[in-house]
Amino acid sequence: MNLDLTPEQQAFAAEARAWLQQHVPARPLPSMDTEDGFAAHRRWEATLAEGGWSVVAWPEQYGGRDAGLIEWVLFEEEYYRAGAPTRVAQNGISLLAPILFEHGTPEQQQRYLKAMTDGSLIWAQAWSEPGAGSDLAAIRSTARRDEERGGWILNGQKIWSSRAAWADRGFGLFRSDPTAERHRGLTYFLFPLDAEGITVRPIAQLDGTTGFAEIFFDDVFVPDADVLGAPGDGWRVAMSTAGNERGLSLRAPGRFLAATDRLIDLQASRSEADETDAVVDAWIRAEAYRLYTWQTVSTVQDGGSVGAEGSMNKVFWSELDVDIHETALRILGPEAELRGPQAERDGRWAEDYLFSLSGPIYAGTNEIQRNIIAERILGLPRGGDGRRA
Amino acid sequence: MRFLPTDEQVAFAEAIDDIVEAHGGSEIAQRWAADDDEAGRALWAQFAELGLTGLRVPEEAGGFGGSASDLAVVFERLGYHGVPGPYIESIAFLPALVDADTRERLVAGAIATVAVDPLAPAALDAHAAELLFQVRSCALHPAAVREPAGSLAPTRRLALLDAQGEARALEARELALAADEAALAAAAMLIGAGERLLDEAVSYAKVREQFGRPVGEFQALKHQLADVRVALTFARPLVWNAAIALGMDEGERAVSAAKIAASDAAALAARVALQVHGAIGYTSEHSLRIWLGLAHALPAVWGTRAFHRARIARSILPGRAA
Numbered sequence: 001m002n003l004d005l006t007p008e009q010q011a012f013a014a015e016a017r018a019w020l021q022q023h024v025p026a027r028p029l030p031s032m033d034t035e036d037g038f039a040a041h042r043r044w045e046a047t048l049a050e051g052g053w054s055v056v057a058w059p060e061q062y063g064g065r066d067a068g069l070i071e072w073v074l075f076e077e078e079y080y081r082a083g084a085p086t087r088v089a090q091n092g093i094s095l096l097a098p099i100l101f102e103h104g105t106p107e108q109q110q111r112y113l114k115a116m117t118d119g120s121l122i123w124a125q126a127w128s129e130p131g132a133g134s135d136l137a138a139i140r141s142t143a144r145r146d147e148e149r150g151g152w153i154l155n156g157q158k159i160w161s162s163r164a165a166w167a168d169r170g171f172g173l174f175r176s177d178p179t180a181e182r183h184r185g186l187t188y189f190l191f192p193l194d195a196e197g198i199t200v201r202p203i204a205q206l207d208g209t210t211g212f213a214e215i216f217f218d219d220v221f222v223p224d225a226d227v228l229g230a231p232g233d234g235w236r237v238a239m240s241t242a243g244n245e246r247g248l249s250l251r252a253p254g255r256f257l258a259a260t261d262r263l264i265d266l267q268a269s270r271s272e273a274d275e276t277d278a279v280v281d282a283w284i285r286a287e288a289y290r291l292y293t294w295q296t297v298s299t300v301q302d303g304g305s306v307g308a309e310g311s312m313n314k315v316f317w318s319e320l321d322v323d324i325h326e327t328a329l330r331i332l333g334p335e336a337e338l339r340g341p342q343a344e345r346d347g348r349w350a351e352d353y354l355f356s357l358s359g360p361i362y363a364g365t366n367e368i369q370r371n372i373i374a375e376r377i378l379g380l381p382r383g384g385d386g387r388r389a
Numbered sequence: 390m391r392f393l394p395t396d397e398q399v400a401f402a403e404a405i406d407d408i409v410e411a412h413g414g415s416e417i418a419q420r421w422a423a424d425d426d427e428a429g430r431a432l433w434a435q436f437a438e439l440g441l442t443g444l445r446v447p448e449e450a451g452g453f454g455g456s457a458s459d460l461a462v463v464f465e466r467l468g469y470h471g472v473p474g475p476y477i478e479s480i481a482f483l484p485a486l487v488d489a490d491t492r493e494r495l496v497a498g499a500i501a502t503v504a505v506d507p508l509a510p511a512a513l514d515a516h517a518a519e520l521l522f523q524v525r526s527c528a529l530h531p532a533a534v535r536e537p538a539g540s541l542a543p544t545r546r547l548a549l550l551d552a553q554g555e556a557r558a559l560e561a562r563e564l565a566l567a568a569d570e571a572a573l574a575a576a577a578m579l580i581g582a583g584e585r586l587l588d589e590a591v592s593y594a595k596v597r598e599q600f601g602r603p604v605g606e607f608q609a610l611k612h613q614l615a616d617v618r619v620a621l622t623f624a625r626p627l628v629w630n631a632a633i634a635l636g637m638d639e640g641e642r643a644v645s646a647a648k649i650a651a652s653d654a655a656a657l658a659a660r661v662a663l664q665v666h667g668a669i670g671y672t673s674e675h676s677l678r679i680w681l682g683l684a685h686a687l688p689a690v691w692g693t694r695a696f697h698r699a700r701i702a703r704s705i706l707p708g709r710a711a
Contacts, residue, residue, distance in 0.1 A: 001398070001458040001629055003390055070390060268707050280701045284627070284646045291626035294392040302393065312619045367608075373618050374611035378591050381606045 003294060005070070012067070013074040019051050020082035031351070032088045033209035038122075038166040041088035045119025054117040055093055062109075063117040069297050073252060077290075080254030081261075091163055092116035092123035096171050099188075103229040103237050112190070124164035124193065126172030126215055127238075129157060134368045136173065137182040137235065141217060143174035143189065151223040152176065154189065154197075157216050160362070164213035165202040167193060173234045186234035190226040197221070207354035253290035256317060259324050259352075260286040266331050266349075273331040282327060285320045292316075308376035311369040318359030318366060325353035392629065398462040405466040408435050414470065415676040421473035422543040422679075426517050429473050430500075437498030445570070446484050452496050457573065457632040464574040465628075468581025471679035473544040475502040475513045477691070481574035482567050483522065486529050486559055491520065504532065504550045508568055509690040511538050515548035527564055528556040541689075542682025543673070566636055569644045572691040573635060576628045576644070576651035582683040583621045583651070583658035589677055590614060590662040597667075604665070613661045620654035627651070642704040645697035652688035659684035 005013070029044065030037035048054040049063055057072040058064025067075070087093065093116060100109055115121035132138035141156025154174055164170060169192050177185030193200055197220035202210035229237035260282050267279045292313075296306060328349040329336035339350045360366040374380045394402070409417070409432065417428045436442060445460060446452020455463075460481060467476055479501045484492055487501075495501055501520035504512040515521055515534050523532040530552035538547040591614060594605030604610055624647070631647035634640040659681045663670045670677045688694060 001392060001394055001633065003392055003630070003633060005390055009390075264705055271708075276702050276706065277698055279706070280698045281649075283701065283705055284650055285623070287630075287646055288623040288627050288650060291392070291630050292623050294390065295626045295629075298391050298393045301391070309622075312622050315615070315619050316623055367612070370612040370615035371608065373615035374605075377618060378587075378614055380591065380594060380611055380614065381603050383602075383606055 005074075009070055009074060012071050013078055016053065016056075016075050016078040017082070019053060020078055020084055023047060023051060024082045024084045028083075028348070029085045031209050032086060032163075033165075033205065033207075033211035035166060038088060038163075041085055042119040042122060044085050045087070045089045045117075045122075049118035054089070055097075058097075058113075058117070062113045069300055073293060073297060076252030077254040077257065080252070080258040083258065088163065089116055089119055089122055091125050091167075092121065095125055096123050096190075099228060099237060099240060102240065103188075105225075107225065108190075108228065121169060122163060122167045124161045124167035124170045124213075124215075126158040126161045126164070126170040128160040130159055133160070134365045136238070137186075139173050139175055139186060141172075141174050142178065143176040143187050143222075145176070146221065149221060149223070151221055152187070152189065152227070154191070154217040154220040154222060157214060159203075159214045160212050161215055162212045162362075164193065164200055164215055165210045169193060170215060171228070173238055176231055176234075180232070183235045185232050186238075187231045188228040188234035188237045189222050190228055191220065191222050195220050195222075205354075206357065207351055253286070253293045256286040256289055256320055256324070259321070263324055263328055263331075266328055270331050270333075273333070275327055275331050278323075278327040278330070282320070282324045285316075285323075289313075289317060289320065308372050311364075311372040312377070314363060315360075315366050315369045315373070318356075321356040321359050325349060325356045329353055392626070394458075394462050398459060401459070402462050402466045404439060405436075405441070405463065406470070408432065408439065409466075409470040409472060415679055418471040418473045418544045418679045419676060422546075430517065432472065433474055433500060434498055437496075442480060442498050443484075443496030444480055446492055446496050450489070450496075451493060452484075457570065457635040458629065460570070460574060461577045461628050461632040464577035465581040465584070465625075468578030468583075468680075468683060469585045471544060471582065471585065471676075471683060473514070475500060475518060477571050477574045477578070478502045478513060479518075482571040485563060485567050485570070486524075486557075487522075488557065494520070503529075504548075505568065505571075508692055508696075509571075510549075511540075511547035512550050514546055515550065516546060521550060523550045523552045524559070524564065525552065527559050527561055529559055530554065530556045540682070540686055542679075542686035544679055544682055545686055565641075568691065569635060569641060572644050572648045572697075573628070573631050575687045575691045576631065576647040578683065579648075579651035579655040579687050580621060580625050580628055582680040582687070583617070583624075583655035586655070586658040586662035586677070586680045586684065587614065587617050587621065589680070590617075590658075590665040594665050597665075610665055613664065617654070617658045617661050620650075620657050624650035624654040639704070642701045645692070645700045648688075648692055648697050649694050649701075652694060655684040656688060 029040045032038050032041040052065060055064045056067040056075045060066055097113060100113060127136060129139055129141060131140060143152040143154050146153050158172055171190050173186045174189055175185060176187040197218040199216040201214045203212055203214060205211045263279055263282055267273060267275060332349060375382055412432045413428050417432055421429045440453040443452030444455040448454035479495055483501050483503055484495055499520055500518045502512045502515050502518040503522040503524060504510055505524040521532045523530045531554040532550035532552050535549045535551045538549060540547045594610055595603055597604050627647040627650045631643040634643035663681060666677055669675055
């Protein structure tokens with residue numbers, strides 16, 4: 001049992017730190033959920049790619065460094081410690097790419113992987129529907145076969161699509177066989193958001209920005225070349241991304257370590273605030289998350305896999321994130337309510353607080369995660385809650 | 390970097406499981422609580438043969454030469470089985486503080502206990518110990534029982550001691566390190582007790598029926614049990630990290646983080662396990678009380694949550710240094 005890094009790993013972290021120190025924008029970028037902010041974040045993706053830091057764990061042919069899991073976590077820690085911008089390319093890199101690597105055709109890999117690493121192609125996820133949030137198997141949007149043109153016709157509506165307001169393309173599930181069982185007869189499609197028949201309607205979030213959108217499909221044609229995996233096999237294909245989103249890849253520990261560092265600074269600057277215990281507890285939990293990540297990395301290196309354990313990660317980080325921000329607001333006192341430039345000097349705690357509130361909801365609500373933990377990890381019996389398997 | 394128990398540690402943990410089961414499992418603790426020490430003493434002797442009583446004594450001094458990581462792995466198993474006896478005192482706290490002759494006796498299996506002011510002011514299981522000590526004013530005193538006392542935990546029988554005889558002066562640093570080692574062992578035991586409480590609760594939830602279905606089908610219980618799983622899962626790596634950091638620059642705060650997280654996780658496990666069991670869990674004859682007791686009592690000794698939070702605050706908050 002040890003946490004020692006090899007000299008090569010230490011050198012890798014040092015190289016990342018040096019590059020980030022030189023390139024991270026001195027002033028925080030505007031929110032990526034605004035038009036200007038989105039464009040600025042897109043440019044940052046290009047800068048990252050130029051430096052070779054966009055996708056460190058990917059193969060070199062797609063712009064990566066072939067880095068191992070340990071190096072990936074080290075890079076993430078450096079990234080957040082440096083206060084670097086949130087990744088607008090995250091949907092593509094973290095959610096879609098693992099599926100493309102596993103299920104995509106060589107042609108799809110060629111066409112899409114490189115382009116998502118430098119910000120030239122930004123992806124939106126299109127999972128949820130008005131009647132299907134965490135219960136993805138309830139999807140009703142349809143895909144109808146068009147033999148003549150060699151593709152499919154999409155109809156229906158997607159909602160809560162993160163980044164969709166300004167992204168280039170989307171990915172999501174559609175019901176291609178209406179007679180099949182809930183989890184079957186779904187197909188995974190990739191589509192341009194400016195295709196004929198698509199209407200994107202931005203939705204203002206709790207924080208006022210348009211971080212997500214509704215997408216309406218009115219006889220949208222998608223060629224066979226943009227079906228990911230086998231038709232009808234979309235559920236199985238998509239589930240590997242859902243695991244990813246909940247698990248290791250979406251929330252590296254660096255994010256919470258950095259937020260905790262900022263919280264400690266905030267507490268230090270407001271000595272009248274009596275929140276020491278809450279700050280200490282946040283620090284302990286961020287440490288726990290960091291160390292559990294190293295434990296998971298070790299398990300994966302031993303040949304193990306991260307399955308339902310990703311649900312524990314998701315519950316833990318999302319609630320930690322809310323708690324960190326609630327503590328910050330208590331320390332800020334009456335100033336916690338302020339938004340905009342006046343609040344800038346305290347580091348956007350109010351904005352980030354609103355964002356943290358989405359954590360226990362998205363990527364499968366924490367109630368769903370707790371069911372998964374209870375049933376798949378603890379082995380408790382299913383059923384009894386009106387849920388069909 | 391490999392942040393997981395080694396094969397040797399896993400094997401040692403399994404050996405402990407086998408030995409405890411062979412000696413009666415949870416019956417050992419139930420009998421200990423009823424003043425019948427025979428099985429508990431037999432287990433101790435068996436552990437001495439395995440080398441456990443000399444776990445942290447260097448090989449050149451006749452011990453097992455184990456690391457603090459070994460200690461964390463071992464004490465999680467002791468907590469899981471609710472093994473009774475002053476193991477923290479004899480194996481984690483005292484070996485570094487006693488003279489060479491006494492250390493030899495500890496390695497050979499002598500049961501020892503100690504009262505440490507203010508971290509653990511009542512000595513555990515003094516009735517069963519042949520070596521009694523009291524620590525005060527940075528000195529280790531031989532001691533004798535003044536009066537017995539009860540504990541929140543039925544398997545922990547306490548006593549207040551009186552110092553007598555010649556004291557051995559201790560360095561502040563070696564005393565602090567021994568106390569941290571005891572806190573680490575307690576944290577590991579709490580993880581083990583919490584895991585056992587969760588196992589007991591999950592097993593019961595699968596078989597206990599109400600309204601015609603196993604209670605484990607009800608989401609209200611599922612979610613409580615899932616929260617216990619999450620709390621224990623994220624507390625354990627803090628304990629492992631504390632074992633690695635023990636005695637190093639950031640060792641103190643690492644131990645404190647481990648003790649707090651393990652205490653909170655075990656306390657949650659205790660509350661949920663009792664709730665899942667219902668009234669049957671609230672009875673003396675049910676073995677659940679063994680781990681409930683540990684989860685209630687161990688957070689209070691070897692540094693309370695307040696003690697450990699204050700230590701972390703001094704370390705991470707600028708200007709808080711004492």
